[in-house]
Amino acid sequence: MKKIPETGIYPFWFWNGQIKEEEILRQLDLMKNSGCRGAVIHARKGNKIPYLSERWFELVRCACCHAGKKGLKIWIYDEDGYPSGNAGGRVQALHPELMQKSLLFQYEGTDPEQPAFAAYDPESYQRLDETRVPANTPALRFHLKELAAHVDTLNPLAAERFLKVTHERYYQELHDYFGSVIEAFYTDDVSFLSCLTSGYVFSPVLEKEWHRRYGRSILESLPFLVEELPGSSEIRSRYFRLAQELFLKNFIIPQRQWCNEHGVCYIGHLCYDEGPQNSSICSFTSAMPFMKNQDVPSIDDFLLEMSDQRYLGRPYNDDSLRVLHVGNRRLASLKTYKQGASIAHQFGTGKLSAETLTYLLWEISPDFLNLQMFFELGMGVNLITPHAFYYTIGDVAGYDSVPSYFFQQPWFSHCNLMFSTWTHIAELLIQGNFHCKVLVLEPSGDIGAMCGKEVLADFPMQTQEPRESVHEIHDVLIRVIQLLLRRHVGFDLGDEVLVAENAIAGNGVLKVGNMNYDTVILTDQEHLSGRMRNILDDFQKSGGMLLDSRNDNLDCLTPDIHLTGAGTEEILVHTRNNAGFQEVFMLNLSGKDLQPELNYEGAFSVYDPLTRKSFHAESHLPNGFTLRAGDLCMLMPPKADGDRPWTESRYIPLDRGEKNPELKYIRPLNDNIFPIHPRKNFELLVPDYANIKLLYAEKLSESKIFINGKAVASTPGCHHPADPAFEAGNVEDLFLHGVNKILFEKSSDIVRLAGNFQVVRAEYPWGLGKMDLQLGDLSAQGYPFYWGAIEYTFTFQGSYDFVEVKMQGTAEVFVNGKSCGYIYGKPFLLFIGNACVRGENELRIQLCNTAQNFVRAESPVPFGIYDVKLKNNLNGSTCQ
Structure with a gap:
């Protein structure tokens, strides 16, 4: 019997190096101590262990055994990389007929020697036999493209073969852990058309089912997909709904059934669940039916972030607000969360899984991460899967969809309270039931508007485009979502197909699964199905409120709470x-x-x-x-x-009579770093006051690095705390004060020197120098490539309630030797009143930075403490 996972943190654990048992144990211990509930074992770029080999299963068994002892759960990521469903290409390699297929289309001349999959007269849109017309006769031509990277997810044989290659092997090798330590299989980026693939999905299975249902060949309908012809909207809707039905029935549901029969959950998310909407329709039609067919609905926050995190301030993000620049894609950040949370309320247990903090790059700040998780928790996420915890950042792994949020980050030593706070909030927001009386129906007309120009932007349509584009239809929904959230009205979203299949109207409410709604908001009344119209008529006649967002004023909706005040x-x-x-x-x-x-x-x-x-x-x-x-x-x-x-409480005003404590000193708690990028020869001037102790390099034992003519030897068992991949060699006796010559015969990666020194701008463009430390950016004060903690010591007279620390990094705060807690980000305020005494007090702050400057070793990002203020509540007093 499967058990739904507890709320909490289950990070992707990227197995991306030379995996060893002792390191597995160490990393699981770190996860446990940090507050994680479990981990998702994920084969990833850089993995040196053959996927699904005997050795692979030995290592997974080792992880399961130790996780069980530590009270941790293991989820199995079901793929070698992504997207899920092909076992690292094994399925289509064994069964080439199962390669995924798409239909591309264009107006071009016919070719009797190489006929297209289907061709049509550009005026009548009747089929052409290319072998019977002259070459280069104008035509609308469709080409069937095979996609070797993935499988035909509409074909039931694809799921059957995938389960046999992957899931059955796991059960054969590790069945003793199923339903206990092994709690779930995680599926990733699934769809019926893979990410970045163009065209309309196609499959012989779809072709056969179309003919069975509609009594005609699908080839007769292809022009209706791309051009705006009489009946095009209905044909497009039929096409995408049928593709979705086959995808769920033949690919998704068999996997969930297999998982449940073997005592584990089926969890994971779609490809393109972030949008834009035309890409989502091309990939899976609509998201919520897929989410319903999981044991826990799941989403992915990839590309949904806003740099200023003002998620209620605008309906869409764009490249100016995203970490990754992906062109002119405007994405509706709020919708994806509401879809997942709504399915959790309607058909689930209230649990919502999310792949979180995805691909935000090394320079992302802990302050951003913390607030981002508060936002996602508030939107309903409670099973948190950070992307990712890296087994190693050595070799190619350190460049794969970074960053790692694991021990490679200096601030990881501070993360226990941050992670436990996330889990605590998730636990609070799963208690009871979501307060919600309003259902917002998602539009269905956008599917009917999926003409050729929506699929291929440069397609030259010969007919007039649909009256409303996919974006214009969908934009109505997006603005309603933003409006209701800004007005503090609790609501769920409803997928028309799911609502029509599951809703019961009566006594003034519309019951959908677990939820009862007394108000339904329409965003696309024109394209409602007959069945949906009948249900809504019954709902309205029984006393329910039906509103059309395009015509009715939504001010009549009662907010959950009546908050007033600017902003x-x-x-x-x-x-x-x-x-x-x-x-x-x-x-x-x-x-x-x-x-x-x-x-x-x-x-x-x-x-x-x-x-x-x-x-x-x-x-x-x-x-x-x-x-x-x-x-x-x-x-x-x-x-x-x-x-x-x-x-x-920090919620009431603080006395304006704030005071700055007196800074005594600033000292690094780790060695400073000087990086040398790949080159043949290098000269370094070491001043008398500098001391270089260690050299770190990947595969140092295999590298040929010479300092002043002497080879650098790897010190067994010694490595940088950022990662065991960075092997250490003791070079204290090799470097001299003055000019030193470094020769690299083999090393091709960054080499890092460590010791007591500061790094300043020079001809390299960096050199060793000396600076006095003060409050401000430490990357500009001799520590541009530092990894670790910096300790600041202050003194002040009298007792204060709060300390406010303007900083970049995370900090643990001590007053008179007593830890008062941690600061991860906003509002950068910590209560210290219980630790202060009359007279002189010592304030000590240990700040940790991010791994960015160490890992990338170029273009340093700022870090440090910029200002410290001691404050009292207005009701408090300072004792002098």
């Missing part, structure tokens, strides 16, 4: 009904401090998920209540006891 429309609200109380999660995404006002029915507590402290309130928020930029809180039932005094 409060950019507070993300998630409301839950739990044991008779309406609990509210609030996250300020506006980018500025806000002072919301709220009148509540009865007393409540303001709960701080970061410190896990509660503060009693009557029927309203206290005067001056401040939700700072990026900060969050929850409104919870009043506590009989245990509420803390408001002076310990």
Whole structure:
């Protein structure tokens, strides 16, 4: 019997190097100590162990054994790379007939020697026999393209062969762990047409089923897909709905059934679930039916981020807001989360899985990561799969969809509280039921608008394009989603096919699975199916409210809570009904401090998920209540006891009489780094005050590096803490003060020197130098390639409630030797009142940076502490 995973963190664990048992054990211990619930074993670029070999299963068995001892769960990523479904190409290699196929099309001259898959007269759109007309006769030609990289996911044999090659092997080798330690199979980037593939999906299975249903060859209908002809909308809808039906029935459902029969869950996400909508339709038609056919609906946050994280401030992102530049794709960041969360509410257990923090590059800050996860948790995510924890960042692995959020990051030593906070919030937002009375129906007309120009942007349509484009139809939905979130109205999305199949109307409500809605909002009334219209007629006649977003004013909708105050429309609200109380999660995404006002029915507590402290309130928020930029809180039932005094809360105004502590010194806790990029010879001037102790390089034992004519030897068992791939050699006796000559006979990767020195601009363009450290960017003060912790020591007189630290990195804060906690990001504020004494106090801050400057060793990103202020609540006092 399968068991749905507990809320928490299950990172992708990239097996991307020379995997060894002892390192597996060490890394699992690190995961456990960091607060992870488990890991997803994921074969990845750089893996040196043959996938699905005996040795592979020995290592997976080792991981399962140790995970079981540590109380961790293992999920199996079901593929060698991605997308899922072909076992690293093994399926189509054994069965070439199962290669994926697509239909490409163009107006061009006929070719009797090489006829196209199908050709049509460009005026009548009747089929042409190319062998019977002169060469170069104008025609609309369709070409059938085979895609060797993936399989025909409409063909049931593809799933059968895939299960046999992959899942059956895992069960054969590791069946003792199924249903206990092995909890799930994770499927990734599935679709019926692979990512970056052009054209319309095609399969002999689709062709045969089309003929069976409609009594005619699909070849008679191909021009109706690409041109706007009478009946085109209906034919396109039939085509994509049939492809979706076959994809789910023949590829997805057999995998879920196999998993459930073997005691594990089926989890994972689609390719192009982020959009844009025409790409999504080409790949899987619509997302929510797929999500319903998983044990836990799943999404991917790839490309959905906004650099300023103002997700309620605009309906779409674009390249100016994304980390990765992917052209003119405008993506609706909110929709994907709402789709997954809605399926979780309607047909699931409330659990929503997400591949999170995907491909954000090495320079991404912990502050961004923390707020991003708060946002995703508020949108309903509670099974968190960070992309990714890397087994190694050596060799090609360090360039594969980076970054790693594992021990390769200096700040990983600080992550336990951050990870446990994410899990804690996820646990709070799974309790009770999502407060929601409104259903927003997704449009279906966009599928009927999928003409040739939507599939191939440069296709020269000969007929007039559809009256509304896919984007124009879908844009109505996107703006309704943003509007309702800004007005704090709880709502779910509904896929028309799923609603029509599952809805029951009566007594003023529309029941869809587990949920009851008293209001339905239409975003595309024109294209509703007859069945859907009948259900909505019954719903409306029974007393339900039906609104058309294109014509009706949505101001009549009652918000979950009545927040007032400037800017409060950019507070993300998630409301839950739990044991008779309406609990509210609030996250300020506006980018500025806000002072919301709220009148509540009865007393409540303001709960701080970061410190896990509660503060009693009557029927309203206290005067001056401040939700700072990026900060969050929850409104919870009043506590009989245990509420803390408001002076310990960062939610009320702080005294403007702030003070800067006196900086005593700044000292690095790790060796500094000087990188040398690949070259044959290099000269380095080492000043008298500098000391080079170690040299780090990948495969140092195989490299031929000479310093002043002497070979550098690898020190057994010694490596940089960033990764065992960076082997160490002791060079303290090889470097001299003055000019040193370094010869590289074989090494082709970055070599890093470590020791006591500072790095300054020079002809290289870097050299060794000396600078006095002060508050500010340390990458510009001699530490441009540093990896590790920097300790700042201050003193101050008297007692203060809070310390505010403007910084880039993560920090642990100590007052008089007592740890007061960690700062990961906004609002960069920490309570220290219980650690202060009258008279002189010592403030010590240990800051960790990111791995970017060490790993890339070029174009350093800033890090450091810029300002420190001591503050009191307005109700507090400073003791001098």
